[in-house]
Amino acid sequence: MDMKIIQKIQTALLIIVLIGATSCQKDLVPKALKTGSAPEPIKNYTYQSIPGGAIITYDLPEGEDLRYVKATYTLNSGVTREAKSTVYKNTIQVDGFANEGDYDIQLNAVGLGDVESVPLIAKITALRPSHKLLIDSVKLNSSMYAAFGGINIDFKNYTQSSIVFHVLAKDASNNWKEIQTSYSSARTGRVRARGLEPVESDYAVFVTDRWNNRSDTVSVTLTPLKEALITTKFTALTLSNDTWEHHTGQGRARPLVILFDGLRSQNGSIFQTKPTSGLPQWFTFDMIQPFRLSRFIMYPDIPPSDRNVFAGGQPMEFELWGSNAPTASFDSWTLVGAFKSVKPSGSPLGIVTADDIAQARNGEEFEVEGNSGSFRYWRFKTVSTWGNVLYLQLAELTFYGAL
Numbered sequence: 001m002d003m004k005i006i007q008k009i010q011t012a013l014l015i016i017v018l019i020g021a022t023s024c025q026k027d028l029v030p031k032a033l034k035t036g037s038a039p040e041p042i043k044n045y046t047y048q049s050i051p052g053g054a055i056i057t058y059d060l061p062e063g064e065d066l067r068y069v070k071a072t073y074t075l076n077s078g079v080t081r082e083a084k085s086t087v088y089k090n091t092i093q094v095d096g097f098a099n100e101g102d103y104d105i106q107l108n109a110v111g112l113g114d115v116e117s118v119p120l121i122a123k124i125t126a127l128r129p130s131h132k133l134l135i136d137s138v139k140l141n142s143s144m145y146a147a148f149g150g151i152n153i154d155f156k157n158y159t160q161s162s163i164v165f166h167v168l169a170k171d172a173s174n175n176w177k178e179i180q181t182s183y184s185s186a187r188t189g190r191v192r193a194r195g196l197e198p199v200e201s202d203y204a205v206f207v208t209d210r211w212n213n214r215s216d217t218v219s220v221t222l223t224p225l226k227e228a229l230i231t232t233k234f235t236a237l238t239l240s241n242d243t244w245e246h247h248t249g250q251g252r253a254r255p256l257v258i259l260f261d262g263l264r265s266q267n268g269s270i271f272q273t274k275p276t277s278g279l280p281q282w283f284t285f286d287m288i289q290p291f292r293l294s295r296f297i298m299y300p301d302i303p304p305s306d307r308n309v310f311a312g313g314q315p316m317e318f319e320l321w322g323s324n325a326p327t328a329s330f331d332s333w334t335l336v337g338a339f340k341s342v343k344p345s346g347s348p349l350g351i352v353t354a355d356d357i358a359q360a361r362n363g364e365e366f367e368v369e370g371n372s373g374s375f376r377y378w379r380f381k382t383v384s385t386w387g388n389v390l391y392l393q394l395a396e397l398t399f400y401g402a403l
Contacts, residue, residue, distance in 0.1 A: 036065030036112030042120040045107065051159050052129030052213075053095030056105065056122055060090050065111040071122075072106040075211065098213040100128040130161035131207050135215035144205065145371045146222045148294040148402070150194040151203055152371065160185050161209060167193045168204040168217075176204065190369070198226040225292070230399045232288045234260040237377060241328040243281040244273040244392065256283055264363065264396045270301045272313065273392045281392060282321075282381035290324060290374040291401045293336065297363035299396035309352055309360040310343045310386045313393035317341075317383040320368070322375025333379060336372045341386070349386065363398070374403070 040061035047054040060066065069092055071083040076098040085092040094105055102125050109117040128136075137156040138144060144153050157163060167180040180193045191205070204219035236256040246255065254269045263269075273281060300314040317340050321333040341364055345353040382392050 036115055037063075038115045039063050039066045039109035039111040039117045041117045042069065042107040042109055045120065045122045047122065047124045049125050049127045050093075050095070051127045051133060051161075052097045052100075052131075052209075053093065053126050054105075054124035055091055055093050056107070056124065057091050058107065058120075058122075060087060061109050061117065063111065065115075066109055067112060067114075068110050070108045070110050070116070072108070073103060076213070077211075079211075094124070096209075096211040096213070097126045097129060098211070100126055100132075102126075129209070129213065130157065130159045131163060131209040131213050131215045133158055134161075134163055134207055135205075135218060138205065138218050139216075144203065144218060144220045144222070146225050147192065147194075147371075148225045148227045150192060150196040150224050151222055153191040153193075153205055154189075154370070155184075155191065156188050157184065157186060160187050164208045165191045166206050166208065167191065168206075168219075169196070170202040196224040198224050225294070225402045227294045227400050228402060230287065230291055230401055231262075234288070235286045237284040237286045237326070239284050239326065239328040242284055244277050244283050247272040247274045247391065256285065259394055259397045260285070261396070262398075264299045264398075269395075271392070271394050272301070275389065275391045277392070278390050279385070280381055280383045282379050284326070284377065284379050287376055287378060287399075289403065290376045291399070291403060292372075292374040293320075293322075293368040293399055293401040295365055295367045295400050296320075297365050297396075297398045298341070298394065299363045299398070300360050301393040301395050302357075302360055307352055310341070310356055311349060311352075312385070312387040313389050313391045314386045315341060315382045315384075315392065315394070316386045319379075319381040319383065321379040321381060322372065323377045323379075324375055326377040334372060334375070336375070337366070337368050337370075339366045343386075349388075363396075368401075 040063065042058045042061065045056055045058040047056045056071070066087050068087060069085045071092050071094050072080065073094055074080050075096050081096060083092055083094055097103060102123060105122045105124055107120045107122050134155055134157050138153060141154065143155060144151060153165065162185045165182040165184070166178055168176045169179045171177045182191045200221060200223045202219060202221050204217050206217040207215045234257065254271060256271055258269050259271050298315070300309060302309055319338045320336045321330065322336045323333045326332055344355040344359050347353060347356070385392065
């Protein structure tokens with residue numbers, strides 16, 4: 001076949017393919033939606049103020065073409081936001097304002113084909129926003145304080161909003177540098193910044209919300225605490241309402257101060273109270289000078305079989321109280337912490353694993369949270385025991401903290 005004829009045939013086929021493809025593409029283009037008539041405008045609105053915004057209630061216009069209600073408004077940053085609400089309810093929420101105050105909200109009823117009604121301008125008053133309420137709680141309660149190896153920031157987030165905490169410290173050039181970012185939506189909580197040297201430094205915190213609104217900055221000068229083992233010679237202190245009695249019928253039982261001899265002896269001398277002491281029971285001791293505690297380790301009695309751990313008179317639920325001017329009444333004492341012993345295996349009473357025995361031998365550690373203060377006198381109050389018995393058995397208590 002002549003080459004020219006072949007080329008003409010190929011050209012004709014190519015033209016046919018291109019025409020077909022163009023036709024298919026036209027078929028794939030979505031047809032314009034039906035456009036309805038503009039709905040009647042929103043009427044008769046009221047509103048409920050909320051932090052950083054408002055919930056607006058209104059009368060929905062009638063009409064089959066109505067699809068949704070739209071609120072349009074401008075944030076303090078200049079950003080325009082939209083909120084939408086279905087026709088199945090008559091409320092819409094607007095939020096994200098950085099400051100409390102009065103704002104204009106444009107409300108439109110939107111019909112088929114996104115045809116909008118004549119706008120209604122609703123005037124609302126926003127309450128103090130969540131990010132400001134949170135930083136207020138830090139300011140008013142002096143909630144930034146030194147902790148062991150760093151600083152703590154206690155906060156209250158009344159609305160449980162999503163908040164970002166930005167913790168700052170001064171660098172060697174005396175410039176602020178962000179050292180930690182934390183996120184929370186909890187109603188109350190604590191931000192911990194660790195790894196800080198025990199030298200006096202300037203620290204600060206501010207928070208941002210999900211609209212990137214920023215709070216004021218709270219700054220303080222703090223010296224992170226350096227933790228040390230407390231090695232002073234503790235003494236027993238007996239107050240009139242201390243409920244324990246020394247158990248003279250147990251051959252290994254020794255006076256209270258055996259708890260602080262530094263010997264984490266296994267199968268050796270222990271502190272044990274009478275089986276009839278009852279619960280709750282507490283004993284009192286004197287650290288000789290005030291200490292702020294960071295943590296402590298509880299060493300239980302481990303009988304020769306090694307099997308009777310997380311049992312008997314080993315404390316399960318207990319409290320630690322501190323005072324600098326103690327009386328028999330708990331009114332003169334401060335609750336430093338409530339604690340619960342945790343069995344690693346989670347096994348029922350009487351069943352222990354190698355992990356359970358290992359923890360008993362190594363001691364169970366408890367962290368002292370918050371800013372409870374420094375105390376000289378301490379009370380250890382046992383609320384319940386692992387064996388559901390009415391007496392207490394312990395080998396040693398070791399405390400860490402700072403003056």
